[in-house]
Amino acid sequence: MPSNPRFSSGRERRTPLWLWCAAIVCTIITLAVIIAGIVTYIGYIVIHPRVPYVSVTHAHLNPLRLDYAGILQIQATIQIRAQNGNEKAHASFSDSNYTLSLNGEDIARLVASPFEVSKNSWIDFNYLVESSAIPLDPEQAENVDMALKHDYITLDLKGSSRVRWRVGRLGSVRFLCHLDCHLHFHPSNGTYIPSRCTSNAK
Numbered sequence: 001m002p003s004n005p006r007f008s009s010g011r012e013r014r015t016p017l018w019l020w021c022a023a024i025v026c027t028i029i030t031l032a033v034i035i036a037g038i039v040t041y042i043g044y045i046v047i048h049p050r051v052p053y054v055s056v057t058h059a060h061l062n063p064l065r066l067d068y069a070g071i072l073q074i075q076a077t078i079q080i081r082a083q084n085g086n087e088k089a090h091a092s093f094s095d096s097n098y099t100l101s102l103n104g105e106d107i108a109r110l111v112a113s114p115f116e117v118s119k120n121s122w123i124d125f126n127y128l129v130e131s132s133a134i135p136l137d138p139e140q141a142e143n144v145d146m147a148l149k150h151d152y153i154t155l156d157l158k159g160s161s162r163v164r165w166r167v168g169r170l171g172s173v174r175f176l177c178h179l180d181c182h183l184h185f186h187p188s189n190g191t192y193i194p195s196r197c198t199s200n201a202k
Contacts, residue, residue: 050085050086052083052086052091052093052165053082054080054081054093054096054161054177054179054198055083055179055198055199056157056179056183057079057080057081058192059078059079059185060076060190061076061153061155061185061190061192062074062075063187063190066136066141066145066148070138070140070141071136072135072144073132073133074134075128075129075130076129076155076190077127077129078110078127079125079127080098080124080125080127081122081125082115082117082122082125082161083122084117084120084165086120087119087120090116090118090119090165091163091164091165093114093161093177095114095160096110096159096161097110097160098157098158098179100129101158102134102154102156103136105136107129107131108129108130110129112161148187151186151187151188153185154182154185156183157182158179158180160199161177162175162176162177163177177199179198179199
C-alpha cells in the first residue's frame, strides 16, 4: 500500500540548530534588558536624582535714560542662580549664554565660563548690565515713555546653559536648561517685581 504523501518523516520535522541558537540568544537579550531595567529603576529610587536648574533670584533696575532723540540707556543688575539639588552628584554647567532685551531690542548678553556646582549646593552670578546707547524708532520710544509714566516696564531674558551630571553608576545625563522670562520692574525706584523665572530642561 503506497505511503500517504501528506506525512513526513521524523527527521524532516526536527527544528534546525540555528533556530535553537537564535531562540537562546533572544532569550538571553530579553533577560538582560529586563534585569537592566530593574537595576536602573532601583538605582533611581535609591539615588533619587534631581534635575539641576537655573533661575533668576533677584534683579534691580537703575534709572532709565531716554533723551528727546529716542536714545535709550539702561543699567541693571541680574542675579542668576545655578542650583544642584543632588546630594550625591556634582553638576557641570557650560555654554551659559543669555540675552536681555527690551521691546525686541537686545540690550546685553550675559555669559559665563564653564563651572561646576557641588552636591546639594548653588552658585549665584551677579551680572551688571550696562547697555550702550540704543537708538529707538518713534514707536519704541513711545512705548518706553508710556512704561515710565505707568511706572511698569518689562525686560525679556532668554538663553540657556548646558548641564551634565552623573547619576551614581547609572551614567552621565546631559540636557539644556532653557530660560525664557519676563522681568518686571518699577522704573521709578528700580524695584524688581518677583515672578517665576526658572529653566525648563530640554
